[in-house]
Amino acid sequence: xxxxxxxxxxxxxxxxxxxxxxxxxxxxxxxxxxxxxxxxxxxxxxxxxxxxxxxxxxxxxxxxxxxxxxxxxxxxxxxxxxxxxxxxxxxxxxxxxxxxxxxxxxxxxxxxxxxxxxxxxxxxxxxxxxxxxxxxxxxxxxxxxxxxxxxxxxxxxxxxxxxxxxxxxxxxxxxxxxxxxxxxxxxxxxxxxxxxxxxxxxxxxxxxxxxxxxxxxxxxxxxxxxxxxxxxxxxxxxxxxxxxxx
Amino acid sequence: xxxxxxxxxxxxxxxxxxxxxxxxxxxxxxxxxxxxxxxxxxxxxxxxxxxxxxxxxxxxxxxxxxxxxxxxxxxxxxxxxxxxxxxxxxxxxxxxxxxxxxxxxxxxxxxxxxxxxxxxxxxxxxxxxxxxxxxxxxxxxxxxxxxxxxxxxxxxxxxxxxxxxxxxxxxxxxxxxxxxxxxxxxxxxxxxxxxxxxxxxxxxxxxxxxxxxxxxxxxxxxxxxxxxxxxxxxxxxxxxxxxxxxxxxxxxxxxxxxxxxxxxxxxxxxxxxxxxxxxxxxxxxxxxxxxxxxxxxxxxxxxxxxxxxxxxxxxxxxxxxxxxxxxxxxxx
Numbered sequence: 001x002x003x004x005x006x007x008x009x010x011x012x013x014x015x016x017x018x019x020x021x022x023x024x025x026x027x028x029x030x031x032x033x034x035x036x037x038x039x040x041x042x043x044x045x046x047x048x049x050x051x052x053x054x055x056x057x058x059x060x061x062x063x064x065x066x067x068x069x070x071x072x073x074x075x076x077x078x079x080x081x082x083x084x085x086x087x088x089x090x091x092x093x094x095x096x097x098x099x100x101x102x103x104x105x106x107x108x109x110x111x112x113x114x115x116x117x118x119x120x121x122x123x124x125x126x127x128x129x130x131x132x133x134x135x136x137x138x139x140x141x142x143x144x145x146x147x148x149x150x151x152x153x154x155x156x157x158x159x160x161x162x163x164x165x166x167x168x169x170x171x172x173x174x175x176x177x178x179x180x181x182x183x184x185x186x187x188x189x190x191x192x193x194x195x196x197x198x199x200x201x202x203x204x205x206x207x208x209x210x211x212x213x214x215x216x217x218x219x220x221x222x223x224x225x226x227x228x229x230x231x232x233x234x235x236x237x238x239x240x241x242x243x244x245x246x
Numbered sequence: 247x248x249x250x251x252x253x254x255x256x257x258x259x260x261x262x263x264x265x266x267x268x269x270x271x272x273x274x275x276x277x278x279x280x281x282x283x284x285x286x287x288x289x290x291x292x293x294x295x296x297x298x299x300x301x302x303x304x305x306x307x308x309x310x311x312x313x314x315x316x317x318x319x320x321x322x323x324x325x326x327x328x329x330x331x332x333x334x335x336x337x338x339x340x341x342x343x344x345x346x347x348x349x350x351x352x353x354x355x356x357x358x359x360x361x362x363x364x365x366x367x368x369x370x371x372x373x374x375x376x377x378x379x380x381x382x383x384x385x386x387x388x389x390x391x392x393x394x395x396x397x398x399x400x401x402x403x404x405x406x407x408x409x410x411x412x413x414x415x416x417x418x419x420x421x422x423x424x425x426x427x428x429x430x431x432x433x434x435x436x437x438x439x440x441x442x443x444x445x446x447x448x449x450x451x452x453x454x455x456x457x458x459x460x461x462x463x464x465x466x467x468x469x470x471x472x473x474x475x476x477x478x479x480x481x482x483x484x485x486x487x488x489x490x491x492x493x494x495x496x497x498x499x500x501x502x503x504x505x506x507x508x509x510x511x512x513x514x515x516x517x518x519x520x521x522x523x524x525x526x527x528x529x530x531x532x533x534x535x536x537x538x539x540x541x542x543x544x545x546x547x548x549x550x551x552x553x554x555x556x557x558x559x560x561x562x563x564x565x566x567x568x569x570x571x572x573x574x575x576x577x578x
Contacts, residue, residue, distance in 0.1 A: 088463040090456030092523035102465035114444040125255035136257045
């Protein structure tokens with residue numbers, strides 16, 4: 001069964017039709033590459049799934065149940081996690097503090113609850129180990145490489161039982177070696193049965209790691225097919241409009 | 247497997263001595279200790295119990311407000327209104343008690359006034375998006391003006407039926423001959439240190455100073471916390487105002503003039519970063535101590551008081567210079 005299903009979703013801002021009648025479904029443990037030129041409607045689509053925008057028309061379903069989101073926190077409660085393009089990390093805090101930012105573990109009773117440093121270091125360390133990342137929980141984020149920073153942002157999504165992780169351009173601003181690291185992190189998420197939506201401009205990344213590719217152009221979904229049955233040339237054609245639709 | 251996981255979890259970036267030598271606060275402590283040692287040998291007047299009593303007590307007013315300011319500075323904000331808020335709180339206390347109300351009512355009115363001003367600052371900054379510098383600069387002017395209105399710009403030195411209680415609260419020494427304001431400062435510093443290190447609220451303050459956008463995205467209640475830090479800053483000014491009133495035994499509308507600069511200087515000397523994300527309670531106290539020791543020593547060494555500003559300004563630059571040198575080394 002699909003973990004997330006969108007049916008005839010549209011979003012318009014005044015007269016501008018940002019997303020137009022898009023339907024798609026995402027299976028557990030599937031990596032879906034979401035591609036398209038700037039202004040194609042990728043971000044708007046993702047922001048609706050993340051709870052930032054409400055769709056103008058259409059319905060979203062999660063595990064077969066209707067999904068209505070008013071704000072981002074509700075998306076998180078439903079098991080939808082987002083890795084933001086700028087990663088949303090605080091340089092002055094440790095890796096563990098960043099992983100737990102906004103949902104810190106505490107111990108004690110009633111109003112006398114203090115931060116549980118030991119538990120947060122331990123769990124963060126375990127998550128980094130699961131991700132096969134060399135990131136250490138007590139290290140400050142400001143001293144980390146791009147790949148390690150990605151690992152911290154991705155570790156956040158593994159704190160709760162995430163069902164679907166939306167990643168916004170995770171490989172846009174990092175070195176080639178670190179890109180490989182990030183793609184590995186994505187595979188680890190997938191292996192745990194988490195669905196990953198990878199928004200990317202980089203053709204090689206999508207073709208390396210994704211199972212399916214969805215292409216958007218001018219607010220419409222113009223392609224939705226398995227990676228095996230497509231090619232970078234075809235996707236490029238779809239993005240630019242040289243190929244109308246498949 | 248357990249070994250391989252525990253190693254990275256336990257791994258600390260630097261050993262304790264290494265972290266100490268890298269901290270600005272540590273070097274300021276050394277400077278304070280060296281200055282005290284030097285003054286003890288160079289002058290007869292420094293290491294007397296009377297002078298030490300004076301120094302420790304004088305430190306407290308700046309130190310208490312610096313503790314509150316530390317919260318604001320860690321979030322990356324600034325509060326220029328503290329000197330005026332201190333004055334207004336003192337004046338509300340003085341006028342209320344002068345009118346015959348008890349000390350409890352006076353303190354309640356005074357602290358409530360401070361909190362209301364802090365809430366106003368915070369709401370303007372967090373919800374209406376005003377720059378902290380501008381809002382608190384405006385409040386610097388407003389609060390002092392209100393103090394003049396409240397007192398008709400007179401000196402208040404009679405505090406009604408609880409006059410003696412108030413003077414004892416600020417000027418007494420109830421435990422082991424330590425001046426009361428010093429005890430208050432120690433207690434407030436411990437509370438501040440605890441909040442910053444051990445509470446979710448403290449963690450979120452650092453997060454806002456580090457990356458406000460990230461804090462918002464991860465669900466930190468940024469606006470509420472910002473209002474809270476400006477209320478804490480005003481509260482600390484209110485508390486200092488009450489204590490200082492009891493100590494001085496008289497209130498004029500000049501009290502706390504220019505204090506905001508001393509307070510900000512104390513936090514910066516103690517290691518807080520005006521760009522946000524860095525600061526400690528201990529640093530605020532140590533910074534305030536260094537400023538007071540400099541002031542005191544100039545007097546004892548017979549140096550013209552006009553030079554005070556040069557030395558305090560020099561201390562600010564020197565303290566930040568340490569920080570710059572450390573960063574240069576790191577970037578190499």
